[in-house]
Amino acid sequence: MEPQLRDSVTDGIATVVISHPARRNAMTPDMWRALPGVLDRLAADPAVRVLVLTGEGDTFCAGADITGLREPGDEQRTLAVRAEEALAAFPRPTLAAVRGFCVGGGGQLATACDLRFAEEGARFGITPAKLGIVYPASSTRRLAALVGPSTAKFLLFSGELIDGERALRTGFVDELHPVGALDARVAAFARTLASRSLLTQAAAKEFVDGRPDREAHWAERERGSGDTAEGVAAFLERRAPRFTYGR
Numbered sequence: 001m002e003p004q005l006r007d008s009v010t011d012g013i014a015t016v017v018i019s020h021p022a023r024r025n026a027m028t029p030d031m032w033r034a035l036p037g038v039l040d041r042l043a044a045d046p047a048v049r050v051l052v053l054t055g056e057g058d059t060f061c062a063g064a065d066i067t068g069l070r071e072p073g074d075e076q077r078t079l080a081v082r083a084e085e086a087l088a089a090f091p092r093p094t095l096a097a098v099r100g101f102c103v104g105g106g107g108q109l110a111t112a113c114d115l116r117f118a119e120e121g122a123r124f125g126i127t128p129a130k131l132g133i134v135y136p137a138s139s140t141r142r143l144a145a146l147v148g149p150s151t152a153k154f155l156l157f158s159g160e161l162i163d164g165e166r167a168l169r170t171g172f173v174d175e176l177h178p179v180g181a182l183d184a185r186v187a188a189f190a191r192t193l194a195s196r197s198l199l200t201q202a203a204a205k206e207f208v209d210g211r212p213d214r215e216a217h218w219a220e221r222e223r224g225s226g227d228t229a230e231g232v233a234a235f236l237e238r239r240a241p242r243f244t245y246g247r
Contacts, residue, residue, distance in 0.1 A: 003028045003065070005038055012049035012194040013187075014042045014092075017056055018109075024062035025055040027105050032064075032079035036086035043091055046247050049194035051090055052186060053113055054097040055106075063104025063127065080105055081136050087112040088142070088209070093193045093201050097186045098122050098173065103161065111142050114205065116173040117189070118164050119182040124172055125161035147171050199227045199245040221245070 003020035016038060018025045042048050055061050064076060087094065087109060096102075096110040098118040103125045110116050110124075126143060128135045135156055144152040151170045155162070167173045177185050193201070203218035222228060225245040234241035 003031055005031055005034050007038055007042065009042070009045065009048055011191070012047060013190045014045075014048045014051045016042075016051065016053050018054070018061050018106075019056040020065065021056050021059075023065055024059045024101055025057075025106070026062045026065040027080070027083075027109075028065045029076065029079055032076075032083045032105075035083040039086045039090050049092055049198060049246075050190045051092055051094045052097055052190055053087070053094065053109065054186075055099065057099075059100035060096070060098040060102040060122070061106025061109060062101045063106055077133075077136055080108060081138060084108050084112045084139060084142075091202055091205075092198065093205070095186065095190060095193075097182060098124075099182065101161075103127055107143075107155075108139050111139070111146050111172075117175045117177065117182060117186055118167065118173040120164055120176060120178055122164045122167070122173075122176075123161045124155075124164075124167045125159060126155040127159040129157060129159040195240065195243075197227045197231065197241075197243045197245060199225050199243070202246070 001019065001021060006017040006019055008015050018027065018031070020026055020028065020031070042051060064080065093115070094113040096113040096116040098110060098116060099122055101123050102110050102118075103123070104127045107124060107126045126135065140152065140156065143155070147155070147170045162170075162172070164173065164176045168176045175185065199221060203214070203221070206214050206218070227243045227245045230243060231241050
């Protein structure tokens, strides 16, 4: 099977699958190049309310395809950072569903998602120190914001892998599930996210990511959206709300 990114949309949930099983779903240069375009297309689809990123089979992503390192290192980093930033900027909630190895570039993609759910047995690592590569500054800051400076330094200095329990304890992942239970939990939680107000989610995403200057923008959107009136009416009428912002 050729390395590829596969995507689909069902009931408001977009799923992007990293598919390169011959190399544990390692990202090739072409896959890095393709990801921003895939995300732009999904972001332009008003039916999409949530994005789930996962890997083919029993591995999330084992990093960059090492054969791709024959290309200039700066180009490799540029491709990976562009893909990471496109994922971080995706305007809907994003959730990484992780099995097996989430290493190197895989960790880079996972940390760019808003949330990370993992299956027991998953292994996590940021491994540039094993290759003599300088990890990008933006990726380092994102990792440190997620797990804290000490854990970020542990991962970056050593290149060692940590298990799911430590990843959960340090904040690398948000939930850890028994083998066989991840898909159902991800699907259920994605449906929950899809049912909530995208107005609330989009504003919260920008505020959490350091954009308090956008408060006036989102206040204006709130006044014109109708989501607040619908949310209050649904609460009083004891029914599920039908939010329309972004549709």
